[in-house]
Amino acid sequence: MGDPGVDRRSVLEGAGVALAAGTLGYVGFVALGPAPEQDDDSSGKGPDGDGEDSHFLAAVDDIPDGGGVVLSDDKLVLTRDGNSVRCFTAVCTHEGCIVAAVEDGQIRCPCHGSAFDAATGAVVRGPASEPLEPEEIEITDDGEVLRA
Numbered sequence: 001m002g003d004p005g006v007d008r009r010s011v012l013e014g015a016g017v018a019l020a021a022g023t024l025g026y027v028g029f030v031a032l033g034p035a036p037e038q039d040d041d042s043s044g045k046g047p048d049g050d051g052e053d054s055h056f057l058a059a060v061d062d063i064p065d066g067g068g069v070v071l072s073d074d075k076l077v078l079t080r081d082g083n084s085v086r087c088f089t090a091v092c093t094h095e096g097c098i099v100a101a102v103e104d105g106q107i108r109c110p111c112h113g114s115a116f117d118a119a120t121g122a123v124v125r126g127p128a129s130e131p132l133e134p135e136e137i138e139i140t141d142d143g144e145v146l147r148a
């Protein structure tokens, strides 16, 4: 870790694994969850192709430090704590609403009041009983968060 040669983009895999990402020094945490894997067959699943391809999600600077942003189209929520950016599914594990906000270190669902830890996705308050699944992201040395 800390290899100065890694300066184009850092891809972080595995829960809790962090790497310094290039010259900006952003640190991202990415966990590979059991995300549903759709194959390249385009055999009718997901006509919107929601989120399989790598694409720009947000600039790190546009994610409030200590808060986060909900990307409704991608059904993802990005949270930031200093230089650490994390990504989770925005689909509440209770009944599938899209979470609405990240406040006070919690990702909050507007439907029935569930709250999840912004750093881990763990349930802070029910009725949800399962955590938000982490999603894989990449952070470029330009400070862009990409869907991996």
Ligand code: FES
Pocket (backbone or CB within 6 Å): 092, 093, 094, 095, 096, 097, 109, 110, 111, 112, 113, 114, 126, 127, 128
């Ligand atoms: S769907 Fe989120 S709390 Fe019920």
